[in-house]
Amino acid sequence: MDIPIEKKKISNKKLGLIIGALAIIALIVFVIIQTSGGTKFNVDKERISIHTVSKNVFQENIPVNGIVLPITTIYLDALEGGRVEEKFVEDGAMLKKGEPILRLSNTDLELSLINQETSVYNLLTQMQISQNAARQNTINRQNQFTDVENSLIEAKRVYSLNKRLYEKGAIGRQDFESSKNNYEYQEERMKLAKQVLSEDSISSKLEVRQARDSYSRTQSALELMRKKVGDLVVKAPIDGQLTSLDAEIGQSITKGTRLGQVDVTSGFKVRVDIDEHYISRIYNGQIGTVKLNNKAYTLEIKKVFTQVTNGRFQVDMTFNGEVPEGIRRGQNLQIRLALSAEKEALLVSKGGFFQKTGGNWIFKVSEDGSSAYKVNIRLGSQNTEYYEVVEGLNSGDKVVTSSYDSFGDVEELVIK
Template identity: 55%
Template sequence: MDRKIEKSRWNTKRIMTIAGITGIVLLVAGSIYFTSGKSKYNVPVDRITISEITKGPFSEFIPVNGVVMPQTTIYLDAVQGGTVQEKYVEDGAKLKKGDPILKLSNTDVELNLANSENQVYAAQTQMQISKNNAQQNTVNKLQTMADVESLYKEAERVYNLDKKLYAEKAIGLQEFKIAENNYNYQLHKRNLAREILREDTILTKVQDQQSKEQYKQMTASLALMRKEVSDLTVRAPIDGQLTSLDAEIGQNKNKGEHLAQIDGFSGLKVRANVDEHYISRVFTGMTAYYPTDDKNYKLVVKKVFSSVGTGGTFQVDMMFVGEVPQGLRKGQTLQIRLVFSDEAPALLLPKGGFFQQTGGNWIFKVSDDGKTAYKVDIQVNRQNPDYFEVIRGLKPGDKVITSSYENYGDIQELVLQK
């Protein structure tokens, strides 16, 4: 009797189909897994930098390069043009205020002085002559006035006498009228002489004042000419050292041309270039430090130049406070720390390449067993060349990876391989 043979449900074709579907599902699941932010990446420990979060004193500062300069530098320019006639000192000489440096020769200036002196002397002589003439004229008028007064008094005496005699009928009317007319004439003449003398006195005073003003102007002009001649001899304006002397005997120098400079003995300052990014945060009175192997020397910002140069920097002048480092020389370059805040306790995160990829918003934190590192959100505040100040996301003792994350992409977890 024939028996019905049942067909197997798990033939090769069906098994292959199911395996293919399963593989596709696993592939899709793996893809979802690795793109869902839970991917891992094996990292050799010797190729990364692991740093520990510590708590310690923190100060915000930036390093700037400063050049040592004299506190006072005065530039010497030719006040008057001329030919270098004589050099009294050489470049580098130490001078006292008023010491001559060089002498220029300018014939025009010297001739103008001579002419001005002659004009003043001539004006002075003419003033004296005019004054003598005025005095003589005044004396003559006074003598005339004296004569007039004498004649007036005599006419007054005769008039008063004849008036009395005429009242007593001792003399006639004709004789009395002669005395009266002469008296009135001498009275008028006296009044006129007095007015002339008064006006002459006023005129003499005005002329004398005008002569004095004219003479004053001429002497001021003479003093200016003498100063111009004096300026031909260039002298040290302060105690200091002569530098950058650019003048040789026989060389012609134009008016306003640079001759040399004097570096004062009053002390040294440091001039630094600061990135324009900090221009709103730098002000006079700020503290800075010059660190050496054994000591930090304190400085204070004395002047801020607000103009920004072509290199995107602005300049500040700083002065040492208290002790000054020994052996500093003009032109020496110092690395200065310009401080924006005083030291205060803070959570310190060492600087590293990680910041370029994270912007300080997250970091890879090492697990307690040291086998993995995973992303944690953090927040940093201030910084200096060595540390970031952490204000959220980490605590003292935590270990984090501070080297570059350039090759990690969107990896969420690092497997640390020793």
């Protein structure tokens, strides 16, 4: 037989406790919401930066650092190795082109020059002997040709005379035939003499040309050797200032060693480092500005080095027009490099807000200045002072541009 179970009823006392607990929980949740993710946050006006959005001329630019270098630098390398025997000038000296800087000695090179000179003189002597022999041989050939020519003339005279006498019956056939044969013989001798004289002339000319070519080559080798010995005296390649001279008397220098450099002091260039992110937007002719002694100077990109090292590449810039007074090699300059042409745009001052918002929103100040609330925005290009506002704000709007790190996730600022 089933026994009925009575349902327990909640007493009024317990019900009151439950309702009280729920109220406390609701209060705690409300406080947490108010403190951690609430809608308002009190700030002192002196602790924030407020700027007015304005419409003005805008040019996108980036800040870059550059180092001042001479407009031209010529490196001094040892063209020949040797021992430093003498220094004519010291580091920092102003030089004229061709002025000696230091002198090296190289016994092997100097001995090679002497041997080369001896070879040239020997060859010249042999060539003169050969030319004299060829000239004497030509004279002998010409004398022989003259004898043959004379014999031919005499044979022709006798043959012509005997022919007339034979036709008149004054001489016998034997005498006539003899004079005829002699005449024909002398003609053949003349042909042969002409051929020998012609071939002798060609052979002599060829021999002379070969001798001259051989002498010319040897003479060129001698000049080259003299130049190599001359390179033992290191000279200034241009007018300029000698810098970084690294050589002492008695020091052994190997061929190709960098001895120093000569800087042209008539002008300067600026070697600039730029982040590789901008490499596609950098080209010759772009303009940058730099301020020195409260005066602005203009520079122009003349050469772009597209090789990227450690995430950066370099460009060379030169001053347009006036060059700053007192500028020195090695001086660092802070340059604003323009990436676009000037245009009219809506601008907001740069500030710490961007690190928190990423440029997606900003606190806009109310008309009465008592509060600021979140508004969504979209930013475009930037320069060293401003962001370009694409949408979300109007000219005349006031916004908070200082850092938002202490604001948490509030939706509204109460400005006091």
